[in-house]
Amino acid sequence: MGHQHDPEDCADYLERIVYLxxxxxxxxxxxxxxxxxxxxxxxxxxxxxxxxxxxxxxRSCGESAPESLRERVRVQIRAVQVRITEG
Known part of the structure; x- marks a missing residue:
């Protein structure tokens, strides 16, 4: 069984979002x-x-997202990745 989402997968996925x-x-x-x-x-x-x-x-799909918004997401994603990997 197991649960659907492996935390590690999420951390990897978030890495891809930052890259994108x-x-x-x-x-x-x-x-x-x-x-x-x-x-x-x-x-x-x-x-x-x-x-x-x-x-x-x-925003990014229709137009370019403002850098400030992208930066905020990057910062949040980094923080979340740490929390995910530390469990």
Whole structure:
């Protein structure tokens, strides 16, 4: 059985989101991130990350997200990654 999401997977995934943010999201990346958010919403919600990432993804998919917003997400993601890996 086991639970659906391995914390390590989430940490890896967050790493990819940061990478995508830095390289500007294109439509394919946006779809990917959105799908993960749908699947992993509860995990990210626990770390209060879902709303912020969704905001950036939403902005980035239509236009370029402001650097301040992207930076905030990067900082939050780093903090969450630490919390995930430390359990």
């Amino acid at each position: 943010l830095d390289n500007e999201l294109d439509e394919a990346d946006c779809a990917l991130v959105r799908r993960h958010l749908d699947e992993c919403g509860p995990c990210l919600e626990k770390y209060d990350l879902e709303r912020t990432v969704k905001a950036v993804v939403h």
